[in-house]
Amino acid sequence: MADGDDSALTGLMPAVILSHPQMGENIGSAARAMKNCGCSDLRLVAPRDGWPNPAAVAIASGGSDLLDKAAVHAATSDAAADITLLVATTARKRGMAQIEMNPRQAAAAVIAHHQAGGKAALLFGGERAGLDNDEVALANIIVTVPLNPAFSSLNLAQAVLLMGWECRMAALAACDGHAMDDILAPDQGDHKLAEHGTRAFFYQMLEEKIASGGFFTNPDMRPVVMRNIKAMFNRFPLSEQDIRTLHGIMKSIERSGKAIDHADDSDQA
């Protein structure tokens, strides 16, 4: 997936249904979080302060296009009419019969559902009351978020962000193996990893210099000590450039030894 192009995920990300949202600011923040994650289909059920709501637009910033397109419905069942997998996020367990999942499991289910040709939505309740039991009963999957039991409340936009993020990660994993490889692989940029020969030559130079400087106080232990030094440097993925830098450092320290005792004839070239 090219930088700046999010289109590969479009068909995989779920709709978001906000049921009875109260503050316009929270609707705007939720729209931002959706856009962050690549969700675009926002549906509102009976927003308390009517619609459109200038307070939502004021805070939505780059997410305001989602507000412009948002569909408004009178009831959650209407908003979910075309939805084939409804995922309800609740703060507390309901003891209902549906499958309970954590956000990661639910995100995997959403993406798999889209890959199978279905249409999934995430359902969130209003700020004060959350979802009522009839709404929860509509859902196919109930999500509870395993946060700190002593402090588990999220605001609406945070809950949308967290679920959207999980869906995004699942979608990235699913949409294109290569895209995910790029995203997950440590970015080496210009950092072509050093070949073993390059490393070996560096170790040889290093060993000569530190031997000459009296590093190996016990000659019998020299192979073991040197092996440990190599192991230390081998713990990190040195690039060709890194090895050049290390050679430069080594030469400069060597010159500094001359500079300290014989400043007049130090070689700064």
Added chain:
Amino acid sequence: MADGDDSALTGLMPAVILSHPQMGENIGSAARAMKNCGCSDLRLVAPRDGWPNPAAVAIASGGSDLLDKAAVHAATSDAAADITLLVATTARKRGMAQIEMNPRQAAAAVIAHHQAGGKAALLFGGERAGLDNDEVALANIIVTVPLNPAFSSLNLAQAVLLMGWECRMAALAACDGHAMDDILAPDQGDHKLAEHGTRAFFYQMLEEKIASGGFFTNPDMRPVVMRNIKAMFNRFPLSEQDIRTLHGIMKSIERSGKAIDHADDSDQA
């Protein structure tokens, strides 16, 4: 883990360092997000409006105990002095030498690091400017969040929530196994990880010596070059023993410089 008991995660969750945060409200919201996820160690670097800040307390709600305990430092390097794995979250890629990860990979690294007896922290920049390059250079891991490229900005509390959530999920996964046995009795062997203060002293010695040896051919570039060198060494988890070894190597190379030009007065002691 019993419901309502978050104590099993306590030793696995990272500290959070907020560098130069501006709005007290955002510090309070970040503290809430930390508490949601089970993080408790908050450190502030030069908060713009001083500390304590009533605006932070007003919004922190149940997270205000984190604010009461928060340590305030003048510089990020001070805040990270006892940290052995520093994870910087940045909005854009920096092209620096450290390992880049997404939040999920970084969370796995944090938990594994704690299981090995280390101490990790998540580092976040201020609202306006983010982290400066010197702060990024301190980090062992750079995290970029693969959000919608056309709309990728998160506010501070959202970034803290997202990273905290990923660490929490990784910690819960670790606790589900028999990982707790290892956590309770970490066997570090001789490999106690170096604290940042130990690293900082090594870098200082190294800089003095290579400067004396003429490494910095362009004095204007010295800060940038030195930052890249630190970033290179920060890519791997150096132990206290490793740092001692590096000091020994440095001294020996220095002596070898004298030995080559002045074999008669070389100091092999």
